[in-house]
Amino acid sequence: MSDMMRVSSNPHIRSKVTTDKIMLCVVLALLPATIFGVWNFGLHALWQVLLTIAACVAAEAVYELIMKKKLTVLDFSAVVTGLLLGLNMPPAAPLWVGPFGGVFAIVVVKMLFGGLGANFMNPALGARCFLVISFPAIMTNFNCDAYSGATPLAQIKAGETVNIFNMVMGRTGGTIGETSMVAIVAGACFLILLGIIDLKIPASYIVTFVIFYGLFSGHGFDPYYISAQLAGGGLMLGAFFMATDYVTRPVTKIGQIVFGIILGLLTGIFRVFGASGEGVSYAIIIGNLLVPLITRFTAPKAFGEGGERI
Amino acid sequence: MGKLTFTGGIHPYDGKDLSKDKPICDILPGEELVYPLSQHIGAPATPIVAKGDTVLRGQKIAEASGFVSSNIFSTVSGTVKSIEPRRVVTGDMVSCIIITNDGLYNEVNYDAYDEIDVDNLSKEDIIQRIKEAGIVGMGGAGFPTHVKLSPKEPDKIEYCIANCAECEPYLTSDYRRMIENPEMLIEGLKCVLRLFDNAKGILAVEDNKPDCIELLKKLTKDEPRILVKALKTKYPQGSERQLIFATTKRAINSKMLPADVGCVVNNVDTLCAIYNAVWNGKPLMERIVTVTGDAIAEPKNYRVHIGMSYKELIDAAGGFVKDPAKIISGGPMMGFALFNTDVPTTKTASALLALTKDEASKYEPTPCINCGMCLEVCPGRVMPKVLAECAEHADYEKFEKMGGLECCECGCCSYICPAKRHLTQSIKSARKIVLANKKKAGK
Structure with a gap:
């Protein structure tokens, strides 16, 4: 023992939860949806996801090396971004598209704004929207070996019928990771049980959307249409994994509910009145942009503020 | 019926099993006792003894210098060695009365008090006694x-x-x-x-x-x-x-x-x-101090003569079994880290804690990921993450506006933060500056 002990400010103990553990849990929670997607769409989908992850991690590392910043790739946040973007790719897209989007997600949406914690928009969704705008033909083509034709939501929009059971299980066309409601919710339950996410955003999002859809779609609260809407179009993946992204959601409790309601309204507007029948990604990135405002107006009141004298 | 509680808070490892079944035991102080003149909130006490005076146990050695101040008593008999600045738990140098213990513990005669009928003491008398x-x-x-x-x-x-x-x-x-x-x-x-x-x-x-x-x-x-x-x-x-x-x-x-x-x-x-x-009619001379932590050989609860050194407590508890990484006066959440154990126990010293792991410096702070856990655990219901940002940017106006002064420095935010940011520390420093500025402006 040296004569001089180390001193520091209180507290002197810390919880064992760290950023990288949280990110790793998110990756684990996305595995059911990933495995299902690979099983559903084939090995091409697996390569797409893996290459997108690799591109994200590499982009972050290279950016930090060039900018002479501390390497942060071990915190798994780039892996989460890559995985989410990979799961948002059409199953038959050429293998360069995902990695290309991954580099955009990391360099433009994340690192240029200051890296982890400083981005104003979910990087995976920002990149997805970038890809949809840049390569609309690739990004909206859901034909693959397993499925051909439109996604279930597009079919409904066109007045065709769909098989709800297949939609809930995920045996339909769509992006790699969005099709299986069961797999996504299973992963989300894992995160909820660990306390990493809670139901405030997903629940307010989904409930608002259902009410909006019931009121304005013309189908009323018909279980057939409601369940098809919930199971399709990446709503589950968006509500549980993208809207709950810590960095780009409001930090206050009331703010989170407001955020969920806004997402539900936007998704409803896009799906009911829009041309494409989908719209979760756009709803969430627009919601992301409103976060600073929401946080500011929902700041909590300090304990005993106003002095509740008896 | 719901349990009585508040919003926020944390559940850290409590470590109480180390010492909870150890009965309180007495410990005699060593040769030198140190009494800081400021071991309370308010004005420091004024010494009423001088170098070379002989004192008895229970004798007043420093007197309250105002209404918000407090008397200080010798807890041993002996001679006043000097009145000089010494290092205290906070790391500051504070003027202290140093007394050499003669080992006899000759006590002041409290008889005068016994003549009073305690049951019929007036309210003023009770407060006066306290x-x-x-x-x-x-x-x-x-x-x-x-x-x-x-x-x-x-x-x-x-x-x-x-x-x-x-x-x-x-x-x-x-x-x-x-x-x-x-x-x-x-x-x-x-x-x-x-x-x-x-x-x-x-x-x-x-x-x-x-x-x-x-x-x-x-x-x-x-x-x-x-x-x-x-x-x-x-x-x-x-x-x-x-x-x-x-x-x-x-x-x-x-x-x-x-x-x-x-x-x-x-x-x-x-x-x-x-x-x-x-x-x-006895003055405050003793208190119970828990000496514990995974670096201490035999964790114990001691009835301590206020003024004795922490070092003596560690020795009495069998010294260290493992090298301590951190020694803390008080609990792990709000206590003061000591860089040297040769500091005196005071009226407010509740524990001496020696830990083999320094969790506060084990992790490097990483960027805030906005997880919101600090808000969730904050009992003051402020936004620690925002306050810490204001503190780091020296934006004291916003700091105050966001309720920075409502922080009680309990440490929950730093404890829970997955990015291991030193939130409490930043907020604490900013509070000190804001409060000091207010005081200056007020005068």
Whole structure:
């Protein structure tokens, strides 16, 4: 023992939860949806996801090396971004598209704004929207070996019928990771049980959307249409994994509910009145942009503020 | 019925098993005792002895220099060696009276007090006795107790709360007091109740101490004015504002006093000291200190002569079994890290904790990911993440606007932060600056 002990400010103990553990849990929670997607769409989908992850991690590392910043790739946040973007790719897209989007997600949406914690928009969704705008033909083509034709939501929009059971299980066309409601919710339950996410955003999002859809779609609260809407179009993946992204959601409790309601309204507007029948990604990135405002107006009141004298 | 609690808080590893079953044992001090003149909130005491004077145990050696100040007593007999600045737990150099112990413990004669009929003491006499004994809040803050017990409108006090929560991890000194001297605690509370005719006494104990709750309930079953209340075990349940809220559902902010909502809160050891002062006329000379941590050979609870060195306590507890990475005066959440153990125990020293792991510096801070856990655990219901940002950018205006002064520095935010940011530290520094600026502007 040296004569001089180390001193520091209180507290002197810390919880064992760290950023990288949280990110790793998110990756684990996305595995059911990933495995299902690979099983559903084939090995091409697996390569797409893996290459997108690799591109994200590499982009972050290279950016930090060039900018002479501390390497942060071990915190798994780039892996989460890559995985989410990979799961948002059409199953038959050429293998360069995902990695290309991954580099955009990391360099433009994340690192240029200051890296982890400083981005104003979910990087995976920002990149997805970038890809949809840049390569609309690739990004909206859901034909693959397993499925051909439109996604279930597009079919409904066109007045065709769909098989709800297949939609809930995920045996339909769509992006790699969005099709299986069961797999996504299973992963989300894992995160909820660990306390990493809670139901405030997903629940307010989904409930608002259902009410909006019931009121304005013309189908009323018909279980057939409601369940098809919930199971399709990446709503589950968006509500549980993208809207709950810590960095780009409001930090206050009331703010989170407001955020969920806004997402539900936007998704409803896009799906009911829009041309494409989908719209979760756009709803969430627009919601992301409103976060600073929401946080500011929902700041909590300090304990005993106003002095509740008896 | 829901458990009595507050919003926020954390559940750290409590480490109380190390020392909770170790009975309080006496320990004699070494050759030199050090009495800082400022071991309470308020003006430092003024020495009334000089170098070379001989003193007795229980003799007043420094006198309160104002209403918000406190007397200090020698806890041994011997000679005044000097009055000079010495290092104290906070790391500051503070003017101290140094006394050489003659090892005889010749005590002042308290006979004068025995002639007084305690049962018929007036309220003023009781407060006078407490003031004379130099009693301060022994839970850590060190606010002079006689000031606390002299609110503007004593008739409006409805609850005298005994803070028996002991929510800091590792600490067991209050627990041992409750198990070994419950009657002292109850009598102390009864002394306080005599000052407030309309008040009820509440013994507020965390429910991780069921044996204390049972014992106190048994001993107070014939006391119509005293209730025992079980609190949910959660840090910082023993923080004054949180405790008042948990027991009475009344919330005060940082600018208010407990008396504003009809409450007076005293810690276990303080109430025992009040009992000693009122019934025996004895000044505050001893307190219970838990010496514990995974680096200590034999964790124990000691009845310590205030003024003895922490070093002697460590030696008495068998020294270190493993190299300590950090030595803390007080609990791990709010205690002070010591860079040297040769500092004196004071009226507010509740524990000495030696840990083999320094978790505070084990992790490098990483960027905030906005997870919101700090908001969730903050008992002050402010936004630690935002306050820490304001502090780091030196934006003190926004800091104050966002409720920075409402922070009680409990440490929950730093504890829970997955990015391991030093939130409490940043906020604490900013609070110091803001408060100092206010003081300057006020003068």
